[in-house]
């Protein structure tokens with residue numbers, strides 16, 4: 027049997043391709059980016075003409091995937107956890123419309139916030155939408171779930187969520203493939219009103235979704251992803267979700283746990299299996315990466331009845347990702363430890379590359395604002411967020427994609443003038459354009475910097491969706507031509523740049539400043555790729 | 564057979580290629596492997612590590628528990644020290660002594676080396692210098708791999724094969740240079756094991 031060495035993300039992509047995927051839609055975001063990138067580099071996907079270009083944001087990605095499902099083909103949409111907030115409207119409503127071709131939503135959560143602004147748990151969203159959720163424990167399950175998830179979706183005409191966390195997304199192990207299935211031919215939904223959510227139809231569709239819940243429950247009871255593994259010691263029963271299963275096994279040499287264990291990989295939770303565990307065991311320990319989703323639902327409002335241990339009673343830390351040591355301590359085992367970290371240790375936070383165009387932009391901006399009280403620069407998410415750190419300390423906010431422009435507008439409305447927004451080119455097209463329209467319509471006194479490094483750098487240099495069209499978009503949204511300036515963020519233009527920024531800060535309306543210079547990592551990659559193609563030619 | 568390895572360095576220093584070469588050699592020998600990597604924000608010059616686990620039996624956790632790593636392989640000395648809580652009591656640290664200075668408050672280098680010399684089992688080498696001598700500065704990570712090779716419980720020839728495979732598209736000269744780098748690292752380790 028051939029074993030492929032795949033990241034959890036890649037296993038999902040391969041599983042979807044082997045299940046006859048017709049299109050994948052996504053906006054990059056750690057730790058989900060590698061799913062789409064795998065499809066982009068896959069010969070199989072290229073040969074079968076699988077759609078795989080990036081979308082402008084997670085909402086447009088979700089809607090495109092829904093459209094492909096409408097047309098009867100299998101579609102996948104991938105995002106990081108916070109991307110699901112952006113896609114929430116179509117996501118929740120897709121549960122009401124239901125699917126036609128298989129539809130899978132992959133949400134990659136980031137407990138411990140390795141590369142994110144929060145550690146929200148997408149299982150809440152899945153539950154909120156009332157759709158089935160699959161949660162793999164390892165790379166093989168990631169593959170298998172992507173593979174069979176589409177069948178499930180088509181059988182019940184329902185979108186299915188696949189939820190994983192950073193650790194699995196970015197860890198490699200051997201995966202065995204299943205036979206490659208052909209793509210769907212494509213067909214119309216049986217009822218052409220299925221996707222028309224007018225109140226009268228939506229009510230019917232919602233009742234249909236409610237009726238499906240019993241079937242989802244039954245499926246969870248018999249799913250091979252939910253396993254009851256008996257153990258002789260009934261003083262404790264363990265419910266363990268997804269990846270946490272590996273941390274549990276790691277703590278037993280022969281991989282045999284003395285307690286009864288219920289391994290969860292498919293939601294809604296299997297009530298009968300949980301009932302059995304609760305009947306047989308005196309106490310229950312819940313091990314789940316992310317929020318205490320399972321624990322809370324078992325505890326109920328009052329927490330009476332069987333003792334439930336987990337994140338809520340302090341048996342497991344309330345925040346952060348799990349690891350084998352946390353699980354050992356929760357099981358009452360002795361913790362292990364190597365040598366202490368020497369006291370001279372210092373942190374090494376990420377930083378802007380030397381030569382990064384953003385550095386010159388921040389230097390110019392800092393000089394212009396030097397004489398004003400600090401705290402008027404609203405920014406966004408991307409490499410340039412590192413401008414918040416020393417030595418620049420140039421920005422005062424980073425909340426969600428696009429919030430820089432709208433927060434600057436709100437602050438200007440409140441009288442904070444001048445008010446500055448700093449946003450990247452990719453973030454601008456993700457969620458900044460609509461905010462800029464608001465500012466234009468209100469004639470807000472804001473100066474918007476769109477840092478155009480020609481790429482989506484933070485997530486590894488994907489193409490920027492409006493490459494070469496930033497000025498025309500701003501013009502189209504109504505920013506006056508005379509108040510749109512393209513600057514070259516280089517030392518030798520520093521004085522000139524400072525002068526232009528100064529002038530625009532004084533302008534009592536919307537100005538847009540576009541410092542344009544390519545990300546040096548992107549330049550480097552471009553040159554290397556060129557060299558490669560030359561060599562191959 | 565089991566080897567739990569922490570690979571450590573600074574984003575952009577190439578620890579993932581070390582992991583890929585060891586991983587290829589392990590798979591060729593029919594071993595099980597799990598390798599957790601860092602992608603995302605820290606790759607911008609922050610501290611990065613990878614947990615590489617190799618075994619002849621199935622592997623459960625993607626993460627190595629504290630106190631269980633057989634080896635820390637570091638391409639930067641401060642980064643070697645960062646992961647000491649993972650090191651088992653008879654584990655080895657293989658590290659370059661060349662600091663990567665991208666933070667203003669980098670500790671005094673002499674003190675860093677003092678801490679390295681306190682370790683019960685280590686090999687410390689200037690991988691950049693050796694790489695420049697026998698190949699090119701770019702091959703510093705392969706020198707480190709060579710220095711770690713006696714501790715991997717793997718046939719040296721298998722590592723050479725893995726290098727040939729990894730650099731197969733880059734031509735014979737690049738392969739030869741990297742094999743030299745591997746050999747030089749190995750020789751250093753053989754001559755300088757501290758216990």
Ligand SMILES: Cc1ncc(C[n+]2csc(CCOP(=O)(O)OP(=O)(O)O)c2C)c(N)n1
Pocket residue numbers: 053054055056084106108109112407408409410427449450451452453454479481482483484485490
């Ligand atoms: C809703 C949401 N989607 C995706 C991300 C991941 N993400 C953070 S920054 C970024 C790219 C930013 O690109 P750009 O604005 O061009 O700035 P650069 O990194 O190139 O400086 C992405 C995709 C996120 N944090 N939130």
Ligand code: SF4
Pocket residue numbers: 377378379381382383384409479483484545546547548607
């Ligand atoms: S990757 Fe590009 S945009 Fe990001 S810090 Fe480096 S040079 Fe700047």
